[in-house]
Amino acid sequence: MAHQAISQDTLWEKVAKSIEFIPAEYSSRVQPESVAREMLRCESVEIDRLVDAGLPFEERSGVRHFDANDLYNLGMYSNKGNTQPELAFRMLFRFAGRPVDALLREKSWDFKVQLECVDCAGVAPWHFEAPDVARYGGRAEVATTPQPSSGSAEYAATITTTGARTPIVSPVLRQLTQDYLDAGYRWQMIPVPMQADYQLVHSLGATSCIAASLFLAERFRSAGYRAEAKRGWFCGVLGGALDLPHACVEVEDDDGAVRTVDIAKSQLAARLSADTADFQELCLGSVYNKVIPSTASGNASFGHHECGSQTPAQVRADIRSAR
Known part of the structure; x- marks a missing residue:
């Protein structure tokens, strides 16, 4: 012993x-x-x-x-x-080792977001970066939007996502993506404010969803491509109980189509399981039904309260598979 x-x-x-x-x-x-x-x-x-x-x-x-x-x-x-x-x-990540066809079908989610203003200074409008699924073939049936109030507000909707195989066309974009994957950065859980300081994160040899997307978007722009890191939500995480930050890169490919590169999920799948090659490839250009994109840029908050409080609003998502 x-x-x-x-x-x-x-x-x-x-x-x-x-x-x-x-x-x-x-x-x-x-x-x-x-x-x-x-x-x-x-x-x-x-x-x-x-x-x-x-x-x-x-x-x-x-x-x-x-x-x-x-x-x-x-x-x-x-x-x-x-x-x-x-x-x-x-x-x-059990799903990542299964056939990826299931990730390309329509999938509906009960989507609720609670916005909290902890040090609220009074009744005021809320700004919320809502789901942005229509661009990728999805739809939103909105039940509740944040109304002017003090303290808290809610957004609720049924969100339907879908997937599509649209692999990266550009050899340059694919090589830059592979270079990042080969660089040896170690995926870690990192607070969202620190992820926005992506140069610090990478200087430590670490990486994470938002930091990786901000870093890669910069590399794509340096190579002459229009690219932006965008935030969203990763769905079906322990029945909605684990609120993981998510981000990907939206980049205009050589054929003029906008493709998404979900670099951190590709990294994490590779780290967790050896049988996730098909899912890792899906992350490099395609969209899949476990992600809800938002209108927020990669290093922006999902929402804020216009009451004048200096304390950032807290935004907590609860996303469950719709029955």
Whole structure:
């Protein structure tokens, strides 16, 4: 048993060295040690070891608190097989190893967004970057839109998405995309504000959905193509319970058609499973029914409240497969 404990400690030390912890200016250390132990399926002695290896924390009332992204990344790269992040992402990407035809059919979603203005200064209009599915063959049946109010508002709709095989035509765009995939950036969970600082993210050797899309869009523009990173929502994530940021690149291809490059999902699928080659290729130009694009650009918020509060509005999506 003593040998097993030493082996496990050594494992966590290596994992801690293999990831980039969230810098202090972007970190939110609010998860107590009990949550850390549960997420990572480990004991207090192993948390001690992680702290010794550099895991940042803040101590309040005698309890250590950690950033949720740091905990997710430790779990994802632990190779333990039983941490919450590993189990969640394995479940999330089960679809990526199946025939991709199912991703090209029409699919309807019950789509709800709650907008919250925490330090609200009074009744005012809301601005919400709504789903933008019609351009890709989808449709939206809107039930509720945000009305002028204080504190909170809601958007609700039934969103129907579909997919289409439209692989990248341009050899230049395909090569730039492959160069990015070959560069060795490591996918990590990163706070949205830090993702917008995509130069910092990549300088750390890391990548993420929004950061990757902003970075690649810049590369495409430098090669003479019209390209923009756009935000949206990735659907069907643990029954709507996990609100993952999503972004892709929209680029005008050599034939004049606008194609989407979902670079981070291609990376993540490759990291999670060896049998996802067809899905990875689908991410390079095609559209699929598990993504709802929005009108928001890659580093913009999904919404804000015009009350004058200096605190950004919180936007929380709940997206479930429609019955």
